Amino acid sequence: MNNCKEIQGMIEDFEYNRLSLKNEEKFTGHILNCADCREEMEIYYIISYGLDDMEKNMSDSRYASYIDSFDFTGLVDQKLEDSGIKCQFIREWSYFNRLRYMFVTGVMLLTTFLLVVIRFF
Ligand SMILES: [Zn+2]
Numbered sequence: 001m002n003n004c005k006e007i008q009g010m011i012e013d014f015e016y017n018r019l020s021l022k023n024e025e026k027f028t029g030h031i032l033n034c035a036d037c038r039e040e041m042e043i044y045y046i047i048s049y050g051l052d053d054m055e056k057n058m059s060d061s062r063y064a065s066y067i068d069s070f071d072f073t074g075l076v077d078q079k080l081e082d083s084g085i086k087c088q089f090i091r092e093w094s095y096f097n098r099l100r101y102m103f104v105t106g107v108m109l110l111t112t113f114l115l116v117v118i119r120f121f
Pocket residue numbers: 001003004007030034035036037
C-alpha cells in the first residue's frame with residue numbers, strides 16, 4: 001500500500017503528540033490493520049530505546065513496564081489503545097461542547113425574544 005510510507009512518516013509525530021485528531025485517527029486506524037507499519041512502529045521504539053531517547057517521553061509507568069520487559073509489541077498495543085481512548089474522548093468532549101454552545105445560544109435568543117416581546121407589546 002502506498003499509504004504506508006505516509007503513515008510511517010507520522011510515527012514520530014504520533015509519539016510526540018503532534019498529530020491532529022484526524023491524522024491520529026487515520027494513523028491508529030491504519031496501524032491496527034497493517035502489520036508492516038506496526039512492525040515499523042515497534043522498530044521505532046526499539047531504536048528510541050537503544051538511543052536512550054525514551055525516558056523523557058516515558059514518564060507513564062505503564063509504558064515503562066513494557067520497556068523494562070522489552071515487550072515492544074505490547075507497548076505499541078498499549079499506545080494505540082490509549083490513542084483510541086484519547087481520540088474518542090476528544091470527539092465526545094467537542095460534541096458535548098457543541099451541544100452546550102447550542103443550548104446557550106438558544107437560551108440567549110429566547111431571552112432576547114422575550115425582552116423584545118415585553119418591551120414592545
Ligand atoms: Zn501500512
